[in-house]
Amino acid sequence: MRIDDKLNLNLNKLKETEDRKKADKSDSSKESAKSGDSVSLSSSATDVSNVKDAIKSSPDIRVELVSELKVKIENGQYNVSGREVAEKIVQTAIDDLF
Structure with a gap:
């Protein structure tokens, strides 16, 4: 076997591995989008934010x-x-x- 053939074989394996990783990433991103995660602030956090804004705007x-x-x-x-x-x-x- 020649060196060129080994190089091509390794490049093909590398490409296959990269393609699999890309496919896995797209599948996992679809799953996380489907899970419906959400973030909400409590009323206390909103109140604190409003007070901070009022303090910043006051002289x-x-x-x-x-x-x-x-x-x-x-x-x-x-x-x-x-x-x-x-x-x-x-x-x-x-x-x-x-």
């Missing part, structure tokens, strides 16, 4: 409050005691822990 800065405070500061009307600032800092730290 990070409360523009009205900032502009009001700016005016008070510029006019010298905004006075806060050091004690109030310290209490807010401590309260924020406690809230962040829990």
Whole structure:
């Protein structure tokens, strides 16, 4: 037997194997399509998604409050005691822990 004949024989076997694999894949994809798998989200997941969207669309800065405070500061009307600032800092730290 010549080398060329062996090469052709091996190529034919390889092609047959590939054809079988393709046929198996198409059969399995047809079966999975027939099974009717479906995905559904619970109402909780939908609610969480809606809340996330609402948070993303809301501004990070409360523009009205900032502009009001700016005016008070510029006019010298905004006075806060050091004690109030310290209490807010401590309260924020406690809230962040829990």
